[in-house]
Amino acid sequence: MSRAVVDINDLVIGYDTGTRQVRALDGVDLTVFADETLAIVGESGSGKTTLGMAAGRLLPPEAQVLGGRITVCGVEVTQADDPTLRQLRHDRLGFVFQNPTSALDPTMRISRQVALAMGGRPGSQAIAELLARAELSEPDRILHAFPHELSGGMAQRVVIAMAIARNPELLIADEPTASLDASIRARVMTTLGKLRAESAASLVILSHDLSLIARHADRVAVMYGGRIVELGPAAAVLDAPAHPYTRALLAAAAGNEEPGERLRPIPGTPPVLAGRAEACAFAPRCLFREARCEAERPEARAFAGRDVVCHRAEAVIASDAPPRQEVR
Amino acid sequence: MHDPVIALEDVRVTYRGGFLGGTGFDALRGVSLDVAAGETVGLVGESGSGKTTLARVCLGLLAPTAGQMRFAGQPFGKLRQRRGQLSVVLQHPEWALNPRLRCGRSVEEPLVLIGVPAAERRARVAAILDQVGLDPGFAARLPGQLSGGQRQRIAIARALITSPRFVVFDEAVSALDVSVQAQALNLIRDLQAEHGFGALFISHDLAATRYVSDRIAVMLEGQIVEEGPAARFYQTPEHPYTRALMAAV
Numbered sequence: 001m002s003r004a005v006v007d008i009n010d011l012v013i014g015y016d017t018g019t020r021q022v023r024a025l026d027g028v029d030l031t032v033f034a035d036e037t038l039a040i041v042g043e044s045g046s047g048k049t050t051l052g053m054a055a056g057r058l059l060p061p062e063a064q065v066l067g068g069r070i071t072v073c074g075v076e077v078t079q080a081d082d083p084t085l086r087q088l089r090h091d092r093l094g095f096v097f098q099n100p101t102s103a104l105d106p107t108m109r110i111s112r113q114v115a116l117a118m119g120g121r122p123g124s125q126a127i128a129e130l131l132a133r134a135e136l137s138e139p140d141r142i143l144h145a146f147p148h149e150l151s152g153g154m155a156q157r158v159v160i161a162m163a164i165a166r167n168p169e170l171l172i173a174d175e176p177t178a179s180l181d182a183s184i185r186a187r188v189m190t191t192l193g194k195l196r197a198e199s200a201a202s203l204v205i206l207s208h209d210l211s212l213i214a215r216h217a218d219r220v221a222v223m224y225g226g227r228i229v230e231l232g233p234a235a236a237v238l239d240a241p242a243h244p245y246t247r248a249l250l251a252a253a254a255g256n257e258e259p260g261e262r263l264r265p266i267p268g269t270p271p272v273l274a275g276r277a278e279a280c281a282f283a284p285r286c287l288f289r290e291a292r293c294e295a296e297r298p299e300a301r302a303f304a305g306r307d308v309v310c311h312r313a314e315a316v317i318a319s320d321a322p323p324r325q326e327v328r
Numbered sequence: 329m330h331d332p333v334i335a336l337e338d339v340r341v342t343y344r345g346g347f348l349g350g351t352g353f354d355a356l357r358g359v360s361l362d363v364a365a366g367e368t369v370g371l372v373g374e375s376g377s378g379k380t381t382l383a384r385v386c387l388g389l390l391a392p393t394a395g396q397m398r399f400a401g402q403p404f405g406k407l408r409q410r411r412g413q414l415s416v417v418l419q420h421p422e423w424a425l426n427p428r429l430r431c432g433r434s435v436e437e438p439l440v441l442i443g444v445p446a447a448e449r450r451a452r453v454a455a456i457l458d459q460v461g462l463d464p465g466f467a468a469r470l471p472g473q474l475s476g477g478q479r480q481r482i483a484i485a486r487a488l489i490t491s492p493r494f495v496v497f498d499e500a501v502s503a504l505d506v507s508v509q510a511q512a513l514n515l516i517r518d519l520q521a522e523h524g525f526g527a528l529f530i531s532h533d534l535a536a537t538r539y540v541s542d543r544i545a546v547m548l549e550g551q552i553v554e555e556g557p558a559a560r561f562y563q564t565p566e567h568p569y570t571r572a573l574m575a576a577v
Contacts, residue, residue, distance in 0.1 A: 043505040044476070152375070181374040182532045183573055208506055211535070252510040255535035259559045263539065265510035269475065 005170050005202045006032035006055060011068035012276075013050055013059070023273040024050040026226035026281075027068070029300065032170070037196065037203045039213040039234070041249070042223035045270050048206045051223070052172050055204075056093050057085055073169050090119070094163030094201075096173040096192070100155035104147040110158055111143040117162035133198075134161035135191045153184040160192055167199050174206045189216050210253050214238050222246045225271050225281030232306020242304055242313040244286045280311065288312040288319075331401030332362040333494045333526035334386050339395035341381050355381040357550040358395070363526040365493065368516075370541030370558065371530045372573060377547040379530045383496045386528055387414055400493065412442040412490035419499035421479035424486065425471040432457075432467025435486045442490060456485045459522070460515060477508035481515065488519060497529045501536055513540050534561065534573045546570045 013025040024047045032038050042048045053059050054070055057077050070077045073092045075084060097103045105113055114127050122130075124143060131139035134157045147155055156176065163171055176192060177185040193216055196203040207213060213220055213234065220237045222230040222245065230243040241247040248266045250256065257263060268285040271277075276297075280286070283293040292311050300307045304317055341356040355378045363369050363386075373379050384390040385397055388404045397404055404410070415438075418424050425434050432453055439449045454464050460481040471479055480500065487495055497516065501509045517540060520527060531537045538544060538561040546554040546567060554567040565571055 043507065182372075182534060183374050183569075186575060210506070249506055252507040253535075254510070254513065254533075254539045257539060259562050263510040263514060265514065266507040 002036075003034045004031045005034050005073060006030070006204075007069075007071040008051075009069045009071075011051075011054065011070055012066040013047075013054060014064050014066050015060075016062045016064060020274065023066075023275060024063070024226055025054070026273055026277055028226070028228055030221060030228060030231070032202050032204060034169070034202055035200045036219065037193065037205065037217045038219045038221060039205045039207060039217035040221045040223060040228075041207060041210060041213055043208055043249075043270060045272070046223040047226040048223050049174055052174050052204060052206045055170070055172060056089050056095065058095075091166050092169045094166075094168035094171040096156070096159055096163050096171065096176045098175040099179050100152060100159045101147055103159050104155060106147050108146075109143070110145050110147070110150075114143075114158065114162055114165065118165040130161050130165060131158065133195065134158070134164070135187075135194075136161070152180050153188060156180060156188055157191065160188075160195065164195050164199065164201075167201070169201055171196060171201050171203045172206070173203065175208070176205065177212065178207070178209070185212065186215075192216075210238065210250060211255050222249070225277060226273055227277075227281065227309060228300075228307075229282070229309045230306060231300075231308075236305050240304070240317055242306060242308045242317045243282075243310045244288045244312065244316050245282045247316060248285075248287075280309075286312075288315055331398075332364045333400055334361075334363040334528070335396075335398040335401075336361045336382075336385065337396040337398075339382075339385055339392040339397060341378075341385065341390065342393045354550055356385070356392070359550075359552055361545060361552065361555075363494065363528055365526050366520065366524040367543065368520060368527040368529050368541045370537035370544040371528060371547060372532060372534050372537050372544060373547030374532060378550040379547055380498065381550075382547070383416070383498055383528060383530055386494070387416060387496055412438060413492055414494045414496075415487040415490070415492040416496040416498060417480075417483055417487045417500040419503055421476070421483040422471070424483040425479065427471050429470075430467065431469050431471060431474070431482045434471070435467070435482060435489055438486065438490045452489060456489050459488075459519060460485045461511075475508075477504055477511060480504060480508075480512055484512075484515065484519070488523060488525075491523060492525055494526045494528075497527060497531075499531055500529075502531060502533060509536065516540055538562065546573070 008028055008030040011025050011028045015022045015024055028051060040048045055072050065078045075088050111124060111127055115122050127143060128139040131142060136142055136154060136157050177188055180188060217234045220234045221228045224245045230237055230246050237246060251264045252266055254263060266285055271281050278297055279295060280293045280298050283289045298309045298311050300309050303313050337360050339356055339359045342352040342354050344352050359382060371379050385392055388407050388410060436449050436453050457464055457466060462481055501512045504512055513536060529537055529540055538558045541558045544558050544561055545552045548569050554565060554570050
C-alpha cells in the first residue's frame with residue numbers, strides 16, 4: 001500500500017451555536033494515500049466541508065474538535081502550533097474553493113496574487129508559465145487583469161494555478177465546479193486531474209455531483225450524518241452501492257433515468273445531530289431498515305471490496321433495483 | 329388548435345453600449361420559439377448565451393429590438409394587463425421571498441395585487457401549500473426557518489397561486505441538493521399536469537432539463553442551434569455543441 005498523506009482517526013467535530021451544540025462529524029475514520037483522487041460525496045449538512053476544512057484547520061472559531069486525531073503530511077493538525085500550521089498550509093496543502101471570484105482578492109492584479117502564492121519574488125515569466133500549466137490561454141494578458149475581468153472558468157483556473165504553485169502534496173477542492181457552466185466543468189476537472197497526476201499529489205474532491213465523481217475519482221467516500229457510510233473504489237461504489245443512502249442518491253440524480261421514468265427523491269430530511277448517534281442516522285429514511293438499525297449504531301466493516309457502515313449491506317447490494325415508486 | 333401561450337418570431341435584442349450607443353451587443357440574434365399550454369420547453373446553454381435575455385422577453389420585462397412576441401395570440405400589451413397571467417421562479421428562493429414576511433403572506437401577496445377577496449385568498453393559500461407538499465403550519469413561519477428545499481416550494485407556491493398561463497423557471501433547481509432537486513423536479517411536473525401552464529425551464533444542467541421538459545432548445549451565442557423533443561437528448565443530438573453538453577451529463 002502506498003504512503004498515507006492524510007490519516008484521520010475517529011474525528012468528532014461540533015459547532016457551538018450559542019444555544020446548543022450541533023455535531024458535524026460523528027467519528028470519521030479516513031486515510032488518503034499519496035497519488036490518488038478521493039471524492040467525498042454528500043448533501044449539504046453531511047459534514048463534507050467540515051472534514052475538508054479540518055485538514056488545514058481552517059474551521060470557524062465556533063467549531064470545536066471534540067475527539068480524535070487528524071494527521072496531514074505527518075503533522076498532527078489539531079495540536080500543531082501556528083508556525084507549523086502556516087508552513088503546512090503554504091507548502092504542502094493546496095485549496096480550491098467553490099466560488100473562484102470570492103477566493104481571489106478583487107483589488108489585486110492576478111500577477112501579484114499568484115506571486116504571493118508562489119512565494120519569493122517570481123518573475124512574470126515564471127508566473128505566466130504557471131498560468132499556462134493550468135491551461136489558461138493568453139497568460140500574458142491575464143497577468144495584468146483584475147479578477148472581475150475574468151470569466152468564472154478562467155478565474156477557477158487561476159485559483160487552481162495558485163493551489164498547485166508550491167507543488168503541494170495534498171490538494172483539497174471543495175465543489176470546484178459547482179459555480180461553473182456545465183459545458184466547462186468537464187474541462188476544468190480534466191485540468192485539475194492532469195496537474196495532480198504531474199505532481200503525484202493527492203486530490204480530495206468534495207462534491208454532491210455524482211456524475212462528475214464517476215469520471216474523475218479513484219475512490220469514493222459517501223458521507224451522511226457526519227460519518228463516512230461507504231468508502232471504496234469509485235466503480236464498485238457507484239455501480240453496485242452497498243449502503244442504502246448511496247443507492248438512494250444515485251436513484252434521485254437526474255441523468256441516469258430512462259426517458260419517461262420518474263426520479264425517486266429520498267423521503268424525509270437529513271438529521272441534525274446533537275450528540276453521538278446511537279443508532280443508524282439514515283434509518284428513518286431507509287427502505288431497508290429493520291429493528292436493529294434503530295437500536296444499534298452500525299460500525300464500519302469490510303464488505304464486497306469496500307468499507308460500509310450498514311447492518312443491511314448484504315440485502316442492499318443483493319436487491320438489483322430500489323423498490324419503485326409508482327410511475328404516473 | 330389553440331394559440332401558443334408564448335410565440336416569439338425572429339426576436340432580436342441589442343444591448344446598447346458606449347457613448348450614444350456607439351457599440352451594440354446582440355444578445356438575441358433572430359430567435360423563434362413557441363411555448364404551448366401545458367408544455368415545458370427546456371432552454372439550455374452556457375452563461376452569456378442569451379437564456380436570461382430570452383426569459384425577460386417572454387415575461388414582457390424587455391421589449392425586443394426587432395421581431396415580435398405574442399402572448400396567447402395577442403400582442404403583449406402592458407405588463408399591468410398581464411398581472412397574474414405570468415410568473416417566474418428564480419434560482420435562489422431567498423431572492424424571491426421577503427425575509428420579514430411570514431411565508432403565508434408571501435404566497436398570498438400576488439392575489440392581493442389582482443384584488444381577490446380575503447376569504448378566498450385564505451382558501452387558495454391553503455390549497456396551494458397542500459399542492460406543493462407543505463403542511464398549512466408553514467404559512468406562519470419565516471423563510472429563515474425553512475430548509476432550502478422548503479423555501480423553493482414556497483417560491484413555487486407563490487408563483488403558481490394566481491394560476492398563471494405561463495411560468496419561467498430560471499435555474500430553479502440548480503442550487504438544490506440532489507435529492508431535494510428530484511423532489512422539486514417531480515413537483516414541477518405534477519403541478520403542470522394539474523394546472524396546465526406553459527413553462528420555460530432554463531438551466532445549464534441538461535440532465536435536469538431533459539427530465540422535466542417536453543421539448544428542448546439549445547442556445548449558443550444568441551441563437552437557437554438545436555431544438556427537438558426531449559427524448560432526443562437521451563440519444564445522440566445533432567449539433568456538436570449539444571453533444572459537448574451531453575458529455576457533461
